[in-house]
Amino acid sequence: MSEFQISLHQIMLLHSTLDKGGTAICKLQRPEASVDAQVEIENDATHHRIKVTLGPLCSSLTLPRALSTKCQSLRDFLQDLANGRADSAAQSEEALALMEAQASVEKVLQTGQIAYVIATVSRQLPLGAVVTNEKGDVCVAVTGADKVQLAAAVRAKLKPGPDGLGNCA
Incomplete structure (x- = not known):
């Protein structure tokens, strides 16, 4: 079984949503299945506050706005969550x-x-x-x-x- 991945198109959508804030649906795919993650982003002057809902899982992440790898960090976070690495991605309710x-x-x-x-x-x-x-x-x-x-x-x-x-x- 292969792992869920995020396509380049979806990464570009995440990047845009990080910049502007708001909500987006991000599709994660593997050959035999796909899942949708609902991503809600609130921005302030210094941080992105991100809430992700993926099926029954709800998790959050805060990233500094100045972080040059913030889009990659969000991608990795979503993939970890989708691939069951909850200990590295999910925070409890x-x-x-x-x-x-x-x-x-x-x-x-x-x-x-x-x-x-x-x-x-x-x-x-x-x-x-x-x-x-x-x-x-x-x-x-x-x-x-x-x-x-x-x-x-x-x-x-x-x-x-x-x-x-x-x-x-």
Whole structure:
């Protein structure tokens, strides 16, 4: 049995999608079969954040925009995932949820604050966040059911109350 490969045409599509962001369907082929990977790319000033769905597998990858081999890295990542080398390609659903929660929480931080997002042992509130200032003082510690609830809890606690607490600058 041969391995899944990505054609040059598909590599060019991936390269274009990396530059512009957005979604693409990438066909991986081997002589007896083909599979489609759905690739979602979000770009910011410094990174490409990539989410890949391939059948029941969901995985993610972050690549620096300045990396000259980013298209080859994405190709290798997709081929590893399709060929069952999940240990080198796939991140767990939990890891993906933690990355998404981290990004959501970072959007509500004030200048000089650092967020640490973790998995908890609670099934009802599986995500936790601790926000510190640059000195390492804890500003906020919250839990949430999902990334939206977690970010909202951080935002609410960071607003200073009548006693001045919450705004840990």
